[in-house]
Amino acid sequence: MAEPMVSIRSVRKRFGSVEVLKGISLDVPVGGVVCVVGPSGSGKSTLLRCVNRLETIDSGRIRVDGDLIGYAEQGDRLHHLSPARLCRQRQDIGMVFQRFHLFPHRTALENVMEGQVVVKGVSKRDARSRALELLERVGLADRADHYPAQLSGGQQQRVAIARSLAMDPKLMLFDEPTSALDPELVQEVLAVMRDLAASGMTMMVVTHEMNFAREVGDSLIFIDGGVIVEQGHPRDVLANPRHERFRAFLGQVL
Numbered sequence: 001m002a003e004p005m006v007s008i009r010s011v012r013k014r015f016g017s018v019e020v021l022k023g024i025s026l027d028v029p030v031g032g033v034v035c036v037v038g039p040s041g042s043g044k045s046t047l048l049r050c051v052n053r054l055e056t057i058d059s060g061r062i063r064v065d066g067d068l069i070g071y072a073e074q075g076d077r078l079h080h081l082s083p084a085r086l087c088r089q090r091q092d093i094g095m096v097f098q099r100f101h102l103f104p105h106r107t108a109l110e111n112v113m114e115g116q117v118v119v120k121g122v123s124k125r126d127a128r129s130r131a132l133e134l135l136e137r138v139g140l141a142d143r144a145d146h147y148p149a150q151l152s153g154g155q156q157q158r159v160a161i162a163r164s165l166a167m168d169p170k171l172m173l174f175d176e177p178t179s180a181l182d183p184e185l186v187q188e189v190l191a192v193m194r195d196l197a198a199s200g201m202t203m204m205v206v207t208h209e210m211n212f213a214r215e216v217g218d219s220l221i222f223i224d225g226g227v228i229v230e231q232g233h234p235r236d237v238l239a240n241p242r243h244e245r246f247r248a249f250l251g252q253v254l
Helices: 042-049 083-088 108-118 124-137 153-165 183-198 208-216 236-240 246-254
Strands: 006-014 018-028 033-037 059-064 070-073 077-079 093-096 171-177 202-206 218-226 227-232
Touching: 006 042, 006 208, 018 042, 018 059, 018 218, 018 227, 033 042, 033 208, 042 059, 042 171, 042 202, 093 153, 108 153, 124 153, 153 183, 183 202, 183 208, 208 236, 218 236, 218 246, 227 236, 227 246
Parallel strands: 033 202, 033 218, 093 171, 171 202
Antiparallel strands: 006 018, 006 059, 070 077, 218 227
16 A cells, blocks of 8 residues: 555643643545544644644654654654754645734735745745745735735635645645634635645645535544544544544534
8 A cells, every 4th residue: 555645653742731642543645635623622733733743742653755753763762853854844744724824014925935935945036926826726816915914814814825835745734724714704715625635635634614524535533532533434424423422523513
């Protein structure tokens, strides 16, 4: 079998006395879309943040495209990567947050250009060309010169997606990307994510949008209390949830 894009093995994470992740293991195949759902505080966002090393793990292994994230392995010992090497790893992993985190003093175009120029060393001319292509892709070519304050929440989130794509990532992480949006703006962001999935982008998506998970996801993971309680193809597990805790959760969100 082909090596997965993401391999998570026995990952544990503790904040003080609270163990948030309790031995999580899962794979995300190349081109796959894994939707992660669960109640607030279940550990799903922490799991996503561990994948790109925004949070350090206490034990276990996370690999993206075969690379051990955050560490170099020498024999049976692990050594923390230098900030420079960690930065290079993160270039391959795009992340879109609940809040958009755009630079308020830069236009949509400049926000998408920024990482290309500063991190990747792309010329401003080439970065501008690529940024315009990506803004066109997310339906915002006519908003290139607008500042974040002049954009709706859905438009800002689409700029944030374009900014992540500008780094040419192998993997995209979405941490509840529609939770901060008014209901009428949710679909415009989900439409961009559907397009990404159709293009073959590997994605991990923390979401409460069950219709999106059913239509787009290849796998659905339900996490509660830091463990995977249920997983399988979204259509199957949503139609026939096996665990009472998952049934109760679905009763609240559907």
